[in-house]
């Protein structure tokens with residue numbers, strides 16, 4: 117029996133007076149639900165019409181208004197692909213059954229770094245829903261201001277995360293995941309940076325434009341940098357980096373001059389990597405609240421971290437919450453919830469752990 121059927125059944129058990137009260141309650145409640153839903157659609161409509169409007173399916177500019185839904189949501193139909201769409205199409209709130217206030221509270225709690233359990237109890241959604249929504253919201257954040265190119269003095273530095281398999285259940289079938297296999301006293305199999313690590317490139321220019329990208333496994337190669345930086349660097353800047361030789365090729369490719377801080381030093385003339393080292397530290401600390409993030413999803417979290425930094429640099433404190441809410445609900449998210457935990461790893465996890473295969477069987 118679903119909720120509605122249960123309610124119908126209960127309604128049969130109440131007296132006429134109570135029936136009157138119930139009627140009032142329901143009509144008040146539905147008026148406020150519709151009002152809240154409309155508020156959400158008004159925001160989405162406003163945000164999306166700021167951007168060049170286009171068909172949410174094929175990108176065509178040729179579309180016309182095509183009636184409204186029961187909740188007064190504007191619908192459109194595309195003259196090219198003949199599909200219809202509305203203001204919420206492809207947003208994280210598409211086909212949601214929750215209203216504006218619920219989403220508003222969710223984004224507020226999520227952005228303040230609460231755990232899924234806390235979010236779930238404060239917002240009144242299940243932990244699973246909170247998990248799915250967080251993934252949808254992170255997907256939106258990965259698109260934030262990625263058309264801007266870094267210019268002028270650009271500090272660049274790598275940092276490393278250990279491969280993480282969080283979310284893969286330990287059971288009799290897979291009793292030891294690789295991270296458990298390391299016991300106290302056993303010498304580390306490999307010293308320093310190895311293919312048990314993933315490399316994250318952080319770059320920042322003098323106007324606080326920023327890149328936070330998982331670029332590869334172990335020590336990065338020139339092509340790893342290349343993939344991460346394509347269309348993101350304006351020529352004629354100055355790259356400030358560590359002494360890694362790959363940067364020589366990278367700087368040539370982007371027609372930038374190169375200042376490399378020799379290893380063991382913190383500065384060279386007036387140049388240093390101080391800002392970036394600070395950000396690496398902040399980033400590691402920021403990640404602690406999640407108690408480990410699967411490598412599978414690391415890029416999304418890096419984008420979230422970057423989004424927060426932008427908010428801090430660009431938006432006055434009193435507007436940050438509003439800005440993040442509007443950005444997150446009005447931009448595209450294509451996450452399909454039952455594919456989240458099946459997302460392929462961005463690096464070759466069998467390289468350091470050849471026997472891992474059996475755990476994924």
Ligand SMILES: [Zn+2]
Nearest residue numbers: 171174194197
């Ligand atoms: Zn279309």
